[in-house]
Structures are given as C-alpha cells and as structure tokens.
Amino acid sequence: MVASRENSSNPARIPALGLRVLVLIIVSIALMYLDHRENHLDAVRKGIDVAVYPVRLAVDAPLRFWSWLGESTTSRANLELENSRLKSERLLTNARLQRLTALEAENARLRALLDARARVRDEVRVAEIMAVDANPYEHNLIIDIGSRDGVYDGQAIVSADGVVGQVIRTGLMTSQAVLISDTDHALPVEVNRNGLRTIAVGTGEIDRLDLPFLPNNADIRAGDLLVTSGLGGAFPAGYPVAVVDSVTRIPQESFADVTAKPAAALDQVREIMLIWSAAPTAGEGVAEEPSDE
C-alpha cells in the first residue's frame, strides 16, 4: 500500500472536516428542495449539462463510429437491394399518401360543417438517441438535440411506429426524455375503435403499459389500438400508442385489468421524431375537439 507519509501524520489536522460536511449537506438539502418544489435550478442544470456534453459525446462516439463503419463498408449488392426495397416501400407509402390528402381535405370540409377547430399539421424533426444511459431506475433516454434547436420541456417524441415518450429536461445540446413505460408516466389515450378515453400508465417494464381506470363493463378487447387523445395537451391527438394485449375482468373488482403493448419498440429505436404541435389557441370556446362524435 502506498500511503503518503505527509498525510498520515495527524488525522485531526484535516481542517474543519465535520463543519464542511455539515455545510455541504445543508446546501444539498436546500438544492434538492429547490429542485423538487419548483424548477428554479434549470439554468444551473443546463450549465453543468454543457460540461457533461463532451463526456456523453465520448461515450456515444464508439457506437456512432461503428454504425458509420458499417454503413460505409456495405457492399454494392446490399445497397442495391436496400435501394430497391426502399423504392417499393416509397411507392406504397406514396399511394397511401394520395388517399390521405383526399381524406384530409374531406376531413377539413366535414369539420368546417361541424364548426369544429381544424386539425393543424404538426412540425416534425428527426433526432437521434445517444447511446448514453441516464438514471438506471427510470426509463429515460438522452437525445442529441436541445434547447438550441427549439426543444422544450414536455415535447412529444414519436418513432415511426408510435409514441415513444416526452422530453422532461432540455439541456443546451442534449435533452433528457422519459419513455411512456416509465412508472411515473401517464398518457391520455383513446381506443381507436370507439373513442373510449382512458389513461395509459407506465409499468417500469419496457413492453407493457397498464390501463388501470377502465370499469369492468368498458368496451375494450385485446387487439384494440390505443391512440393519443390529445387531452393532456402534451401530445397531439391521433398518434398510435399501444395495442391492447389482455383484458381480464374479475366480477368482484370494479376495474378491469387491462394491459397493452407499446406500438413502438421502445428499447430498439435509435431515430426518433420530435413534434412541434401548434399551440392550442387560448381564448377560443372549444379547447379540445369533441372526440366522441
């Protein structure tokens, strides 16, 4: 053991150790209080976040390099194959889009007839998930754009298959997001088939959501698609969230036991989309569109 001799002479001479610890503990408690009660410390957090950014980049770099290497060394045959597959996919999507335009126009006309607020198209931006773990006890992820790019707290995140989560903390260059499977996350959803509204709560398991607030006689069955209802204000309406797995009705209980599987593969996505939904116009009579009509 290499003990430095000059240090070991007299332990009592480490100046005011107890006092320093006491002060630091009080400062910590004050910080935690401020951080928990109100979000007073966002600026501090952002400042330190910038300092952590290089470390995050360094951790993320090997994976990024690996995928870059994979991309740049793919063979021509593979690329051609992928190209033709993408082309056919694009053809299909385009065909669907053509119908969508017609449907959108029809929808707008009908909404005008009903005097409802027109749905606004959402702005979307693609971001990447950094290969960086955040808190291991929460389902969090770090994405590579931040307030510099206009990201804001509470912003909705979707992948190609469905809702992924929402931003909880924006840094300058990175942001932290919570997945819909986190135990602290709840999301207002509606059943696509009949407009039944409820709330999907995260379970802490990456492939399961709970719907705890459905009465036993609710019209829901396995295979139902749940989409965002837009009621919470954070998520725009109409994005797929999950598919109902199982519905267990126990006669004595007042609520049915309903679980659902997230539509997006939460642990596999790397590219995600952030949605800038048009802010709900305040002062208007109709805050939310009547979804059950």
Added chain:
Amino acid sequence: MSREHASRRLPVIVTFVVGLMLSIMPLPEALAPLRPDWLALLAIFWAMQLPRTWSVGSAWIVGIILDVSYGTLLGQHALALCVIVFITVRFHLLMRVFPLSQLTATVFALLALYQFLLFWISGVASVSAPAIAYWAPVITGTVIWPFLYMFLSGVRYRARAGR
C-alpha cells in the same frame, strides 16, 4: 506546493472522467441494474489515499455532475457521496492498515450506506424506485472493489514515480 497538487490531481481527475463515462455507458437492459457505482468506489479510494487534496468538497462537485448526467434531484448523489467520503476521511488511517478482505467489507458497508441514502432521498421526494434491483450495485461494487483497488494503487504509484 502547487506543482505537487497538480500532479496529485491529474490522475484523480482522469479516473473520475473515466468513471463518469462508465457510469453513463449503455449496458444491455438485463445488466443495467448491476452497474456498480463507479464514482462512489473512486471517491472512497481517493478519499482514503489523499484525504487532504481530495475530500468532501470535491466529492460534492462530482456528485452534482452525476446528478445532472443522471437527471436525478440536484444534490441527491452529491449528498450521498459527501457522507461516505466524510466517513472514509475520518477513518482513512484505519482503512489504510486494513487487510484487503476487511477493507472490502468496509467498502461494502459504505456502498450500502450510499445506496440507502439515495433510496431514502428518492423516497422522501416520492420518486418511485424498484426495491430489490436497487441494491444490486452494492454487491457488484463490492465484488469489483479489490480489482479496482489494485489497479488504482498501480495508477497512483506510477503517477508518484513519474513526478
């Protein structure tokens, strides 16, 4: 004095940056709860070896950085690190003469305290946390400690020799 300090701080800072990288490195879903608290282990080691240059204040700063990168309450890890470093500095003379087995047992107790403090603060702030998986880092941290200890002693010896 200041040159001496610089040469003492450099290895500490380097190990802490590496420790932070290990703390946020992605792990497979199954292994993620087993990740040892690298920064707590490093903090214990350096507090034991260099209790003057490396003490509660620096531990607190490291804790704040960890809080920001984990997105936990600002001050949570800082407080927990601060407390275990305080205990380590208080007993650093004793811990230096401990045989490795006894030292490892002490580290186990310190890690358990660290985890308990984090758990407790989460509970007070009503942030939910799973109960069993929470204690896994204490075990993995204890298992890794002897190897880390030998490695860091080597690092420290080299750094001193190169001075």
